[in-house]
Amino acid sequence: MKTILLAILAVLGFFVPMILGGSGAVYAACVLIAIFAVMSYGLDIIVSDLGEVSLAHTVFFAVGAYTTALLSASAGFGPLLSLAGALLMALLVAALLGLVTLQLREFVFSLVTYAVAVVAATVAQNWSFLGGSDGLRGIPAFEISLLGFSARNDRELWPVAYLLLLAAIYVVSSFRRSRLGQAAMMVHLNPRLAVTSGVDPQRTRLQVFLLSAPITASAGWLYAYQRAYISADVLETYFLILMLTAVVVVGRRLLLGPLVGVTLILVQEKFFSFGGYVDKIILGSVLILTLSFLPSGLVGIFAPLRTLFARRQAPLGKPIPERS
Secondary structure (H helix, E strand, C coil): CHHHHHHHHHHHHHCHHHHCCCCHHHHHHHHHHHHHHHHHHHHHHHHHHCCCCCCCHHHHHHHHHHHHHHHHHHCCCCHHHHHHHHHHHHHHHHHHHHHHHCCCCHHHHHHHHHHHHHHHHHHHHHCHHHCHHHCECCCCCEEEHHHCEEECCHHHHHHHHHHHHHHHHHHHHHHHHCHHHHHHHHHHHCHHHHHHCCCCHHHHHHHHHHHHHHHHHHHHHHHHHHHCCECHHHHCHHHHHHHHHHHHCCCCCCCCHHHHHHHHHHHHHHHCCCCHHHHHHHHHHHHHHHHHHCCCCHHHHHHHHHHHHHHHCCCCCCCCCCCC
């Protein structure tokens, strides 16, 4: 029954842009929401399940985008081959980065990953192979000849973005039910118990990292086709803050948390914008306020209500005890 309900909701979700009016702006917003939600899901399993804060996940987003741009514009590869290349490059970078950084923990790990992001941004801005500050242009339209499918605007790209979003949600959901997901939570909550239970913390961290990177890179893959060019701005702090905010603002380890978080952020930016700089200030302020006053996210606001409701649901035949 639950599976049927989820399938129905998944089908209905596809028609959300049409229900909201079906304008070009609505489809553009929905495609970006799907892309950035997938980007955030990659970071979500690192933050929520592994208990680490990676500040280098913009690198995986950029790896997916730049690899796609190079393979599609320069080598003439189609979307499926460019996706395979983007995922492979993300795995290679994640393996290298993971082996170096995952021996570190918490504060030091975050500092080192942020340094990696800064180095990557500098390289992208100055390396002519990646287009330097001008970026890479000439990315062709999304087209799969074997299926007779092409997408030259956001309305036509929406089915691809939605399928990618569903795939990311399914992967994260499957991960959390898997043995690796359980091991990651054990390493996060009780490393000593994990070791005594036969779980290798270093190996678990690396495996989760290797799962996380391709998820975020796949978002970069589709973002390259959506924009039709890629530059070093994919490594801007904005994308990092967006990911972090999307992961924590609703609540950690909630399957639809990153999707709802990205939706709230982009709806404000696209339809209730106060200007580019003000929107970035709002985004950063939301992250600060959430971490400072709502560590459990927005769902934490309703925790007292759930407790009160549970108290009122006394077992049949047993009256609720009153205070004297």
